[in-house]
Amino acid sequence: MKDELTQDQRSANLKGMGSSRKRVEDVRFTQGKGRYVDDIKLDGMLFGDFVRSPYAHARVTSINTEAAMAIPGVVAVLTAKDLEPLGLHWMPTLAGDKQMVLADGKVLFQGQEVAYVIANDRYAAADGVEAVEVEYEELPVIVNPFEALKSNVVLREDLEGQTEGAHGPRKHHNHIFTWEQGDKEGTEKVLEEADVVAEEMVYYHRTHPCPLETCGCVASMDKVTGKLTLYGTFQAPHAIRTVVSLISGIAEHNIRVVSPDIGGGFGNKVGAYAGYVCSVVASIVTGKPVKWVEDRMENLMTTAFARDYWMQGKIAATKEGKITGLWCHTTADHGGFDACADPTKFPAGFMNICTGSYDIPTAYLAVDGVYTNKAPGGVSYRCSFRVTEAAYFIERMIEVLAIELNMDAAELRRINFIKSDQFPYQSALGWEYDSGDYHRAWDQALNAVGYKELREEQAQRIEDFKAGKTRKLIGIGLTHFTEIVGAGPVKNCDILGLGMFDSCEIRIHPTGSAIARLGTISQGQGHATTFAQIIASEIGLPADDITLEEGDTDTAPYGLGTYGSRSTPVAGAATAMAARKIRAKAQMIAAYLLEVHDDDVEWDVDRFSVKGAPERFKTMKEIAFAAYNQAIPGLEPGLEAVSYYDPPNMTYPFGAYICVMEIDVDTGEHEIRSFYALDDCGTRINPMIIDGQVHGGCTEGYAIAMGQEIAYDEMGNCKSATLMDFFLPTAWETPTYTTDFAVTPSPHHPIGAKGVGESPNVGSVPCFSNAVHDAFRPFGLVQSHMPHDHWRIWKIAKDLGLHS
Amino acid sequence: MIPAGFEYHRPADIASALSLLQTHGDEARVIAGGHSLIPMMKLRMADLSHLIDLQDIDGLKGITIAEDIVSIGAMTTQNELITNDELSRRIPILREAALLIADPQVRYVGTVGGNVANGDPGNDMPGLMQCLGAVYTLEGPDGSRAVAARDFYEAAYFTAREDEEILTQITIPVPSMSGYAYEKQKRKIGDYATAAAAVMVGGGNASVAMTNLSDTPIYSAEASDALAKGDVDGCVAAALDAIDPQEDMRGPIAFKKHVAEVILRRAIAKAQERAA
Numbered sequence A: 001m002k003d004e005l006t007q008d009q010r011s012a013n014l015k016g017m018g019s020s021r022k023r024v025e026d027v028r029f030t031q032g033k034g035r036y037v038d039d040i041k042l043d044g045m046l047f048g049d050f051v052r053s054p055y056a057h058a059r060v061t062s063i064n065t066e067a068a069m070a071i072p073g074v075v076a077v078l079t080a081k082d083l084e085p086l087g088l089h090w091m092p093t094l095a096g097d098k099q100m101v102l103a104d105g106k107v108l109f110q111g112q113e114v115a116y117v118i119a120n121d122r123y124a125a126a127d128g129v130e131a132v133e134v135e136y137e138e139l140p141v142i143v144n145p146f147e148a149l150k151s152n153v154v155l156r157e158d159l160e161g162q163t164e165g166a167h168g169p170r171k172h173h174n175h176i177f178t179w180e181q182g183d184k185e186g187t188e189k190v191l192e193e194a195d196v197v198a199e200e201m202v203y204y205h206r207t208h209p210c211p212l213e214t215c216g217c218v219a220s221m222d223k224v225t226g227k228l229t230l231y232g233t234f235q236a237p238h239a240i241r242t243v244v245s246l247i248s249g250i251a252e253h254n255i256r257v258v259s260p261d262i263g264g265g266f267g268n269k270v271g272a273y274a275g276y277v278c279s280v281v282a283s284i285v286t287g288k289p290v291k292w293v294e295d296r297m298e299n300l301m302t303t304a305f306a307r308d309y310w311m312q313g314k315i316a317a318t319k320e321g322k323i324t325g326l327w328c329h330t331t332a333d334h335g336g337f338d339a340c341a342d343p344t345k346f347p348a349g350f351m352n353i354c355t356g357s358y359d360i361p362t363a364y365l366a367v368d369g370v371y372t373n374k375a376p377g378g379v380s381y382r383c384s385f386r387v388t389e390a391a392y393f394i395e396r397m398i399e400v401l402a403i404e405l406n407m408d409a410a411e412l413r414r415i416n417f418i419k420s421d422q423f424p425y426q427s428a429l430g431w432e433y434d435s436g437d438y439h440r441a442w443d444q445a446l447n448a449v450g451y452k453e454l455r456e457e458q459a460q461r462i463e464d465f466k467a468g469k470t471r472k473l474i475g476i477g478l479t480h481f482t483e484i485v486g487a488g489p490v491k492n493c494d495i496l497g498l499g500m501f502d503s504c505e506i507r508i509h510p511t512g513s514a515i516a517r518l519g520t521i522s523q524g525q526g527h528a529t530t531f532a533q534i535i536a537s538e539i540g541l542p543a544d545d546i547t548l549e550e551g552d553t554d555t556a557p558y559g560l561g562t563y564g565s566r567s568t569p570v571a572g573a574a575t576a577m578a579a580r581k582i583r584a585k586a587q588m589i590a591a592y593l594l595e596v597h598d599d600d601v602e603w604d605v606d607r608f609s610v611k612g613a614p615e616r617f618k619t620m621k622e623i624a625f626a627a628y629n630q631a632i633p634g635l636e637p638g639l640e641a642v643s644y645y646d647p648p649n650m651t652y653p654f655g656a657y658i659c660v661m662e663i664d665v666d667t668g669e670h671e672i673r674s675f676y677a678l679d680d681c682g683t684r685i686n687p688m689i690i691d692g693q694v695h696g697g698c699t700e701g702y703a704i705a706m707g708q709e710i711a712y713d714e715m716g717n718c719k720s721a722t723l724m725d726f727f728l729p730t731a732w733e734t735p736t737y738t739t740d741f742a743v744t745p746s747p748h749h750p751i752g753a754k755g756v757g758e759s760p761n762v763g764s765v766p767c768f769s770n771a772v773h774d775a776f777r778p779f780g781l782v783q784s785h786m787p788h789d790h791w792r793i794w795k796i797a798k799d800l801g802l803h804s
Numbered sequence B: 001m002i003p004a005g006f007e008y009h010r011p012a013d014i015a016s017a018l019s020l021l022q023t024h025g026d027e028a029r030v031i032a033g034g035h036s037l038i039p040m041m042k043l044r045m046a047d048l049s050h051l052i053d054l055q056d057i058d059g060l061k062g063i064t065i066a067e068d069i070v071s072i073g074a075m076t077t078q079n080e081l082i083t084n085d086e087l088s089r090r091i092p093i094l095r096e097a098a099l100l101i102a103d104p105q106v107r108y109v110g111t112v113g114g115n116v117a118n119g120d121p122g123n124d125m126p127g128l129m130q131c132l133g134a135v136y137t138l139e140g141p142d143g144s145r146a147v148a149a150r151d152f153y154e155a156a157y158f159t160a161r162e163d164e165e166i167l168t169q170i171t172i173p174v175p176s177m178s179g180y181a182y183e184k185q186k187r188k189i190g191d192y193a194t195a196a197a198a199v200m201v202g203g204g205n206a207s208v209a210m211t212n213l214s215d216t217p218i219y220s221a222e223a224s225d226a227l228a229k230g231d232v233d234g235c236v237a238a239a240l241d242a243i244d245p246q247e248d249m250r251g252p253i254a255f256k257k258h259v260a261e262v263i264l265r266r267a268i269a270k271a272q273e274r275a276a
């Protein structure tokens, strides 16, 4: 049989890896046909809504639910007293702490859940919330972590006298943990002996992932079958099932967790929230399905914030600019409960990636976690466990050092990059970087933007400014970031004891199409598009013929979910491995059909052909049919496989970003003239999706750097709980990006892919921030905290005397 | 973010609307585009049991342009200010300002009457109307009366309008001044002003008003007089003297004063350039 198509044509028809295949999800998303949690309507469904504390710190002296119960449609009101007999008035957090589900005697942050009203509809529930009478006795409020460590005020009375926490000794009643990495004495010695030491406090302010869809769930307890179905906005549905089972005592096989379409997660939907627990209890109590969906203000005020790291840094170097040591002490504001979502052994996440892209021989990191009267959370907003904080820290410290050395910051980076022949590279803080070629990426980036010419233009602008010809400055922001994603090896990565492997199960249908199910869950990343491409390339069936399913724990294999850019590094690897198992069986079937020995056939895009006789072949489609319908001696019928993948290491994507910004010294306004983003995420599965991820992540990074923040006043009132004050850029503000790439495959990943979803957020924040700093560097600015909104930029200019 | 229950009324003429207002007293509110009122209801900051929708009252809509006067019905949308070419030719500052309000979705529904009646110091139209010397027609149980925009605003959300009155029309004398500018600094699309300035200048006359820098819009006769004489510094000094900005997420007071000056100077420069 002769095939008219060339190998290249057959390969293109698969739309496998490397193809900019259009996103299969977008047909439903762009037509408003997605199915989100709030679209789920079950018969007899009730609605839950929270009474929340107006105070940041107060004793709850009484709760009167009588008036609420009298409102037509209100079915029940739950308080901590009702949950206590079930042991559910507190719940464990992902960080080994515990958190009140409903206020148990006191509240620790504004917006904390105090009572849960269950009603026939949303309106009655909201009226019920209004009618619950709560009496509070205000307590002194602490919103500053440094003050918290000095204050006599005990925030967590439940922990009083406990000198040992989940992560070691507690030094003070408002202290949570100290986490130390690296060589303290060695680093101190290097600092003492160094030619040059630059020191700075780098604050990465509190912000919020703010997904378009807020958090919510529908809990449905079927009292006849004893089965609980929980639909929710979960980034880790399988882990939620296990946790619900452990907390509630319901056997795991009697719990089905479903994550339907999710409208963005960015870390906000990793944690367990009071709304989930209360809805489950409410459904058990009432025997009816109960829906809870938070509104925008509740989302911004109470469900997981991000960042809030005060990073004191010292960086040592020779006169020539070779970095000799890095020291960092971080004060981490965790709010009222430690509900950070990090692997158990990493209470400050992967903050110890803070040596960045640089070959720094000696380093030391200490992180102190602190309680304050702010909302709990501390999730990784589009980043792998505090990598954004780490990247911001080192990329600011490099700039600060460049000022100290009076050196060009691009050159300083070049001098200190880990060299391509140093990989695998052991960092001073304990990581093994898998692969990279930083010098090549850096040169490619500097050339692409015309770095030299930009610096000349900037110098001219400074002269014009000094001569009174213009009131606008130019800032050139540089960043070279290294990420650490794909958590992670089960030997050192677990969450609440659950190992961080992931999984894929592939089932080929007799006619040569397929369904694959994964332990992850897409929240907009396009898994149904890209994972089908991996399978297409591995087993030679068109991506268009492969259905992807995730998020239903009754059908999908167990996995730890999607966050920390782990889907491609971990579940993507599992997908390739499962596909390879299928191909191995297919090879035996092909050999049998072609009447040759297994070793005498070879893989050719979408078929096995006889070695040396390519005209004799069996396509994957033919093999699939035979697998089910032909008796093959020694082989079971069927064609399916499952793989659980425990990654041998993390992956280390990296990138070089350059931003050119114009700044109006008088109004503090800015304009992003250009933003160049080079990403090296190893093997590229779908370049179009990568571009989309980079655009989205950079836009979030832009928001964070230039205006987005969760701000509190001294009373602990959240000042930015609406989208009027919480900056979410519209298309109008969003900069235009130029994307570029390099490819350094991961040596340990089956297809060499590293993950890209979070790189742009990690890389762009320091890039935008460095551009602001760079604009004012000639006038003496060393460090100024984000967000760089209008008034803060105005303040920089004012403090530098540029307004007179 | 769910409002409390309320009765919804949709009268077809002014008389019925007025009688509903009279019957229900301060329990009732009229609703125009709802883009200020509905958020307040959702936050349960506006407490009302009767909502009187004005959208079926034909007489409240439309723009009439006469020789030297323009009349705008209260229910005219902000978008209609932008798309009416004749209006833009006669009073171009209206389009310039309207384009800086919120975003297209809000402007398609939000009305001019709602914007000026609301009393939120963040609204852009009140300062603009003061700058233009507009007059509001208020219809009440005892008939109608006219109140100048410059006399209308008393404090945040407090205006000269009585609870039982409806603002039906805005009349604007077509300005003799050919120089105009509306300048606004904001943090993003859809944001209220950090500072905004409306300036008209030309033929020895001038008019200056500012937005979101006090608990009411600020028209300054002194600043206007100074600018009429060509004294820019005097104008700016007088305007800055009249404002009283508050600290919020947009920034501290000193910043707002600074931006007010920058924005005002820019508006003046642009208006003077256009007048020339």
Ligand SMILES: Cc1cc2nc3c(=O)[nH]c(=O)nc-3n(C[C@H](O)[C@H](O)[C@H](O)COP(=O)(O)OP(=O)(O)OC[C@H]3O[C@@H](n4cnc5c(N)ncnc54)[C@H](O)[C@@H]3O)c2cc1C
Binding pocket: B029, B030, B031, B032, B033, B034, B035, B036, B037, B038, B054, B074, B075, B078, B100, B101, B102, B103, B106, B109, B110, B111, B112, B113, B114, B115, B117, B118, B122, B123, B124, B125, B165, B166, B167, B168, B190, B191, B192, B193
């Ligand atoms: C996201 C967003 C951004 C915005 N940004 C801006 C901005 O930049 N600049 C700006 O100026 N505005 C802005 N607005 C407000 C918007 O312009 C509103 O449309 C306007 O303030 C009110 O007009 P409305 O027709 O929607 O009035 P409504 O919300 O219906 O009413 C507002 C108030 O005025 C009263 N009222 C309305 N009409 C009458 C009448 N004829 N007689 C008596 N009382 C009446 C109502 O009872 C109510 O108290 C924004 C709104 C949103 C939602």
